[in-house]
Amino acid sequence: MNYKSVTGTRDVLPDEQPYWRFIEKKIYEITSLYGYQRVDPPVFEQTRLFIRGVGETTDIVEKEMYTFLDKGKNSITLRPEFTAGVMRLYLQNGMHVLPKPVKLFSIGPIFRYERPQAGRFRQHTQFNVEALGELDPAIDLEVMSIAWQLYAELGFKGLTFQLNSTGCPECRPKYIETLKAYYKNHIDVICDDCKRRLDRNALRLLDCKKDSCQPVIAKAPVISEHLCDECRDHFQTLQSYLNLMGRPYTINHKLVRGLDYYTKTVFEVWAQGIGSQNAVCGGGRYDGLVEQLGGQFTPGIGFGSGIERIILSMKEQGIEPDPILSPIVMIAHSGEAGRKKAVEMTFKLREQKMPTLLSFGERSLKSQLREANRRQVKFVVILGEREIGENIAAIKDLHEGKQVDIPLDETIKFIAEKVKL
RNA sequence: GUGGGCGUAGCUCAGUUGGUUAGAGUACCAGGUUGUGGCCCUGGAUGUCGCGGGUUCAAAUCCCGUCGCUCACCCCA
Structure with missing residues (x-):
């Protein structure tokens, strides 16, 4: 590195x-x-x-x-x-x-x-x-x-x-004098840090964590009484x-x-x-x-x-914060025409404020589905040769494991309604 | 500034009294289904063993140095 x-x-x-x-x-x-x-x-x-x-x-x-x-x-x-x-x-x-x-x-x-x-x-x-x-x-x-x-x-x-x-x-200055006077009577039992504090920052004497200093602190004058x-x-x-x-x-x-x-x-x-x-x-x-x-x-x-x-x-x-919204739709595709349609649909969905991911490159449908699953999206829109040929989109619900065919020009509306639920 | 612990795969870690090609889990990729995720099975890829030096036939392992991380002190959110 x-x-x-x-x-x-x-x-x-x-x-x-x-x-x-x-x-x-x-x-x-x-x-x-x-x-x-x-x-x-x-x-x-x-x-x-x-x-x-x-x-x-x-x-x-x-x-x-x-x-x-x-x-x-x-x-x-x-x-x-x-x-x-x-x-x-x-x-x-x-x-x-x-x-x-x-x-x-x-x-x-x-x-x-x-x-x-x-x-x-x-x-x-x-x-x-x-x-x-x-x-x-x-x-x-x-x-x-x-x-x-x-x-x-x-x-x-x-x-x-x-x-x-x-x-x-x-x-405060009067209290600090009182405190210093008290500590000077116990200078032989306090730690080295405290000896330094006595000159430099007497208030901090009270905050020492050393066991040996605790008895001295316990009997020290208290500021709220001064x-x-x-x-x-x-x-x-x-x-x-x-x-x-x-x-x-x-x-x-x-x-x-x-x-x-x-x-x-x-x-x-x-x-x-x-x-x-x-x-x-x-x-x-x-x-x-x-x-x-x-x-x-x-x-x-x-x-x-x-x-x-x-x-x-x-x-x-164990306090959990509210989660941040992540994309719920991913567009998968195969074939030249499917790919073009996928790019177009992705951006249209985003214009409708639908959090959407596009699958990039030319990969097997299997690998695209796997990615969708890993990214935890709820819906995958599949645009392959079959769908383009029939002018439809296959929409798979990954949570339910169900898939339906929807006419291409109705898919955005269909998803919008599904997502609202 | 002072003191303790630790540096091995992307991540979490194992590595026995120094002994062949350094391991596991997880994550990743591929196949099991030539258009379908998760679960399961099979296979694959991945490391200057923090860095430099020393001891040794042989070092991830022992020694020294160094850098880094970490926890604690001082102090602070």
């Missing part, structure tokens, strides 16, 4: 397409139900947008971006997430004059240079939702509900949100809304997200069947981001959901 797909990328073959269609269809239905409009920012942006938007010290920016110089010597980066690009799109196109909240969604590929594993790829596809300009926790509920309803309508069972609040620039009044109110109101709607959720004190811009609400939806990953969906509130990128203060909340992970999880749970 001379050429292979690049590490961490994958081919989506016909067998998997029904999943994609099914999911996309549900996304369109639900976003329009909630009043979200689609936007498509470009796949690449100026590198500095992501550095500023995602955060200089995040893993994504430090080691996972596909960054290159184009021929004009501009530093370009394939998007490692949607939010920064959507914020840029919002500002550049003056969308801040629209009635708030501005509610947007996107679907498209995301690129991160990571080691691939089950449920993780270097190119994956995200369904992304953003709501801008609204502080009311009801918008948090709305955004979370989009994710919820999508998975519910796809057929997922036993859904639960993982929920936490990461505070705001007011209360929130400022505003953040605590927001968090409590959101919980009351979730209770009202009967949406199950688990307060997860260890849930911190890897991007710098999150404030207040952070959440994930977990699923089975995606290897050691568990999130099909992750998101939260980012009230300072638009300002950070040069706009006016504009609160926002959103999430990203990985479609490949949704599909893996659907397969795991």
Whole structure:
């Protein structure tokens, strides 16, 4: 084999397409139900947008971006997430004059240079939702509900949100100091990774999976008990809304997200069947981001959901997507006149929106029938010497195993009626 | 970036302590029906045994290197 797909990328073959269609269809239905409009920012942006938007010290920016110089010597980066690009799109196109909240969604590929594993790829596809300009926790509920309803309508069972609040620039730094102080008293028992986290990204200390660190995490100060009044109110109101709607959720004190811009609400939806990953969906509130990128203060909340992970999880749970319609008629033929008639009839049937296949070349009727069977069509129209001579078509129903002769000029009508049934 | 497992036919895999022309299932093609699919029967085609080097009379098998895939860690959808 001379050429292979690049590490961490994958081919989506016909067998998997029904999943994609099914999911996309549900996304369109639900976003329009909630009043979200689609936007498509470009796949690449100026590198500095992501550095500023995602955060200089995040893993994504430090080691996972596909960054290159184009021929004009501009530093370009394939998007490692949607939010920064959507914020840029919002500002550049003056969308801040629209009635708030501005509610947007996107679907498209995301690129991160990571080691691939089950449920993780270097190119994956995200369904992304953003709501801008609204502080009311009801918008948090709305955004979370989009994710919820999508998975519910796809057929997922036993859904639960993982929920936490990461505070705001007011209360979070104070909490981080408290957390650091606590950890410094236990520095002799924590793992090397955690020692590094203590300096660089203290919130991630809580997410360590090493057994030896668990006792320390268990007794660590909890952020929800260190929130400022505003953040605590927001968090409590959101919980009351979730209770009202009967949406199950688990307060997860260890849930911190890897991007710098999150404030207040952070959440994930977990699923089975995606290897050691568990999130099909992750998101939260980012009230300072638009300002950070040069706009006016504009609160926002959103999430990203990985479609490949949704599909893996659907397969795991045995959820079948709606099938894609395949051709139901095939035209077989023999002899010069039959062949001509077959070409003509194929295209006429397609003009009538009848999904039709033409048998190509000069082959035995047996081999044409075999192909028809393999392609799972229901009807085969046979146009051979006998049929042409008698000005008829033989129509064989492969499911029933029955065959009838129909006058040539009535065959299209005959099939059209059969197919309707 | 770190660690484990694995690279044999289009696909899924077998290949015993190194030993003749490397196998099975499935898919594919043909015949069994000189105009009729599926099921069944018979036959056929298909491989640089990932790549490079080494050990040996002899390597798919052992050793080294390399590339790739995969799972996990970090992190994330």
